[in-house]
Amino acid sequence: MRPTRSSLLPVLALAVAAPALLAAPPAQAQNFFERLFGIKPERPPVPPRGLPEAPPAPLPGGGGEPGQAPAPETPRAPPAPARPVVLKAPSEEGVIGQDLQLNGMSGSLKLExxxxxxxxxxTLPGTKISQPAESCTVPLGAGSPVTLNPEGKPEGVPRYEAAGAECPLRLDVTEGGILVSTLGSGPVCTFSAADCAxxxxxxxxxxxxxxxxxxxxxxxxxxxxxxxVRDNYKLMTQRARREDVRPIVTEQAAFSADREQFCRSYxxxxxxxxxxxxFTENRALALATRLGANTAVPTATAAPRSRPRPKPAVEGLNPDAAGGGDNVPE
Known part of the structure; x- marks a missing residue:
């Protein structure tokens, strides 16, 4: 059967368009064949109906509905200012009537x-001026009670002074003891009549x-x-002016050396x-006082926590075994 002209038209059109189709993208070539041969493409899938739509994303800043202005943020309260650490201050009542000794081994001091x-x-201990290898003692006031003048709590603890004694002294009360320093020009008091320094x-x-x-x-x-002590020093540097920071840091750095020198003879x-x-407790109270704290109201304690009482033994349990009382003998 001889092909007709109408049947040859698609073949001729394909032959003419072949070079262009080879260079065209795949999608355009597919559309051309569909139109040429009358192939109907499949309809795109229709999304199912009735599904809930996703809510609109909230606006930045905490706004409510779309298009509305964001709600104002609640202002935060400023951080609480740091406060000095105040330990429990000692009282003179804790040392009145106690027999105390210098460095726990010589002389005697008793508050009444x-x-x-x-x-x-x-009674002050010392060494003889004429023979320094020998020891000596000198009772202040010829053994009579020496009058002490109360000086308040300038460094957070009770302070007394014996300014009229032969050896003027300053007494700062601490827990179970007294920190003593001299009011004269030096730490040594000389008693020529008693040949004692x-x-x-x-x-x-x-x-x-x-x-x-x-x-x-x-x-x-x-x-x-x-x-x-560390916390109070840190607070002092935070509050101080720039030019006052260096002396505070120097004082803090010297604290350990001062304590060691003061206590090495005990x-x-x-x-x-x-x-x-x-020594450390009194320094912490002195710093808190310099920071303006009320040392009558402690905010911390240096006393150790009480240990929990051991649980009573239960019959049939072995408290000495590993795991405490969880091991039950078979």
Whole structure:
């Protein structure tokens, strides 16, 4: 059968368009064949109806409905200002009537209360001027009570002064002891008539035999006192003017050396640590006072926490076994 002209038209059109189709993108070539041969393309899928539409994204800034202005943010309260760390201040009532010794081993100091007045019986230890290898003692006021003048709490603890004594002294109360310094031109008081030179500066406190059983208690309390000193120094540098920061930093750097020099002569100090603790507590209170804190209201404590009481043994349990009382014998 001889092909007709109408049947040859698609073939001729294909032959003419072949070079262009080879260079055309696949999508255009497919459309050409569909129109040429009358192929109807499949209809695109219709999305299902009735599905809920996603809600519009909220506007930045916490606004409610689209198109509305964002709600104003709630202002945050400013951070609370840092406060000085205040340890519990000692009271003179804790040392009145106690027999105290310089560095826990020589001399004697005893505070006494008569009505509202506080007096002291003090015997200073020293060495002979003529023979420095020999020791000596000098009772102030010929052994009679020495009048003490109350000076308030200029550094957070009770302070007394014996300005009229042969050896003028300053007494700062600490817990279980008294920090003594001289009011004269130097730390040494010389008694020519008694051929004795004394150096009363130091911590007057109990003998080491009464302190050794409390060594762990002192060590725990010292950690809290050290932290109070660091925190108060840090607060001082934050509040100080730029030109006043350097002296504060210098003072803080010298604190450990000052404490070591002050406490190195206390008997058995390396074993119990009593002097280091009391020196640190008084320094923390002095810093808090300089920061304007009310030392009558402590905000922290250097006392160790009480240990929990052991649970009573339960019959049938072995408290010494690993895991405590959870092991039940078979």
């Amino acid at each position: 209360r008569t009505g509202t007045a506080v007096t002291a019986r003090i 004394t150096t009363p500066t130091g911590l007057w406190g109990p003998a080491p035999a009464t302190l050794l059983p409390r060594a762990s208690e002192f060590d725990t309390a010292r950690g809290a006192a050290d932290k109070a 008997a058995r100090e390396g074993t119990h640590g009593f002097c280091h603790l009391r």
